[in-house]
Amino acid sequence: MTIVDEAARIEAISGYDVIACPPASELQGLVRLAAMLCGVSKAVINIIDDRFQHQVAAFGLEPAVCAREDSMCAAVLADRAPIVVTDARRDPRFRAHPFVVGEIASVRFYASSPLVTPDGAIIGTLCVFDETVRDLDPEAQRALEILAGQVIEVLELRRATRELTASNEMLTQFAGQISHDLRNPLTALVGYLELASDSPDIDLAPQAARSLAHAESAADRMAAMIADLLEYxxxxxxxxxxxxxxxxxxxxxxxxxxxxxxxxSSATIAVDADIEVWADRTLLGVVMQNVVANAVKFAAAAGFQPHVEVTGTRTSSGSLIAVDDNGPGVPRELRRRVFDLMDRGNAEGVDGLGLGLATCRGILQAHGGRIAIEDSPLGGARVRITLPNPPDLP
Structure with missing residues (x-):
């Protein structure tokens, strides 16, 4: 099983968008079934983030929120395995726990199975408990594990449906908004470059000729990128x-x-990315250009001399691309919002329509990948991009 760092775990929780929502009927059905199969009075689905335990579905009690340090499930989260406790008063992990000694509840029997995402992140538990001492036979233990897997299946399906709907709406709107705005100035640029290079009255110095050739090449790449992106x-x-x-x-x-x-901006760019990734080259180019350009732009706008590092590494499930910068970073509360269409976060005074990161997210979702923003070891922001392996690889 892949061990996932805390930032990726919190990202996974955020992606499911299940906290602070009314309990989904599918999840309510699963906790009811868990209680019935295990013969107990209470069952809950707990999502555990960096500060709180959120009961997103419950049977036998009203869903609630408690501090992570008060959570029984958080105490065993690191074990990454199902657990059965017949009498919590006799277990050294729980005998002084507020859920056991009566401060919050008087739990005696407790069993849980971790909720493990497809990427290997444990985001919480499916747990059953009771106020009486009891045991759980192997068949019931296995049933609890299967139901925990079904919880993740439900969350994945809900996330995929939500993201697909949002992605389609975003891309349709994107195509309509910028098709003419991008094509018209590019057509003019290409025309002027062709006139300049073909004119018999212009004697170009070698350096100017090379610059003109670079400009034509960049314009051609831009034209191909725009055509492919709009078609997509x-x-x-x-x-x-x-x-x-x-x-x-x-x-x-x-x-x-x-x-x-x-x-x-006198920016410096360091690249350590000698790997192959499985992606649409044009669309991944759009993503990388947006991310690198943002890193330079926002660092410079904040008064830094931009330094950007691009790294690529292989993982068991695919590829990881990290773009780090030494700029001002992105506040934690804005790290999801900046991927929304037409939302530029707190980027006051910086040119742009807020289309770039929204487009990047849609492109990576279509690849089966993810994009997120984290703290960077350089002091600014890290944009973390994941791409899956090709279908014929494990």
Whole structure:
């Protein structure tokens, strides 16, 4: 089983968007079934974040929230395995626990099975308990484990449905909003470049000729990117066309296209990305260009001399791309909101429509991947991108 760090665990919880929502009928049905199969009076689905335990569905009691340090399930979260306690008063982990000694409840029998996401993150437990001492036979223990897996299946299905709906709406809106705005100035740029390079009256110095050639190449790449991106947006939920992509070469193209803002801000870019990833090259280029450009732009706007590091590593389930910067970072409360369409977080005074990160999220979701913002070891923000393995790999 993959061990997932705390930031990824919290990201997984956030992605399910189940906290502070009314209990879903599917989850309520699962806790009722768990109580019946285990022969107990109470069963709950607990989601445990960095501060609280949230009972998102419950049978035999009203769902509630308690501090993580007061949670019995949090005490065994690190075990990453089902647990059965016949009498909590005799268990050293629980005999002085507020849920056992009467401060919150008087639990005697307790059993739980971890909720493990497809990425290996444990986000909480399905637990059953009672005020009387009892045991749980092996068949009931196995049933509890199966039901815990069903809880994750329900959460995954709800998340996928919600994200697909939002992604399709976002991409359709995106295509309609920017198709002319992007195509018209690009067409003019290409036309002027062709006129300049073809004009017999212009004697270009070698350096100017090279710069003009670079500009034409960048314009061609931009034209291809826009055409592919708009076609992808019009397709809505249609899949991208992934292939093996050399991440270091793709990043080099991105840096070349961002040469002007990088030079203007005296930014430095370090790349350690000698891996192949499975992605649509054009669409991943859109993602990388947005992320690197944001790192440079927001660091410079905050008065920093931008330094950006792009790294790529292989994981058991696919690829991890990290883009770190030394800028002001993104406050924790804004890290989900900045991926919403037309939302630019707290980026006052910085040019942009708020389309970039929303587009990036839609592209990565279509690949079966994720994007999130974390704290960076450089002092600013880390954009964390995950991509799955190709279908023929484990």
């Amino acid at each position: 947006a019009r397709r809505g939920s249609a899949a991208p066309h992934p292939q093996a992509v050399k991440l270091d070469e793709l990043t080099a193209d991105v840096i070349a296209d961002l040469r002007v803002p990088i030079a203007a």
